[in-house]
Amino acid sequence: MNxxxxxxxxxxxxxxxxxxxxEQKQLLVDLSKLLHIxxxxxxxxxxxxxxxxFWDNSEDSIYDxx
Numbered sequence: 186m187n188x189x190x191x192x193x194x195x196x197x198x199x200x201x202x203x204x205x206x207x208e209q210k211q212l213l214v215d216l217s218k219l220l221h222i223x224x225x226x227x228x229x230x231x232x233x234x235x236x237x238x239f240w241d242n243s244e245d246s247i248y249d250x251x
Contacts, residue, residue: 192200203213217227 201209204212216222217224
């Protein structure tokens with residue numbers, strides 16, 4: 186059996202789409218570790234979130250699907 190050594194991004198996206206809700210939640214919990222994102226970086230991102238609240242409005246909703 187010939188197995189690929191790497192998955193392409195599209196294959197990963199499709200796999201994630203097929204996860205059930207619990208699997209998707211677990212992936213979110215594990216993702217920062219899998220991507221080697223430090224807790225400090227995560228905390229900085231959380232701290233910055235309110236600065237982007239102004240984009241959460243009906244006028245800009247046209248861009249939500251981009």
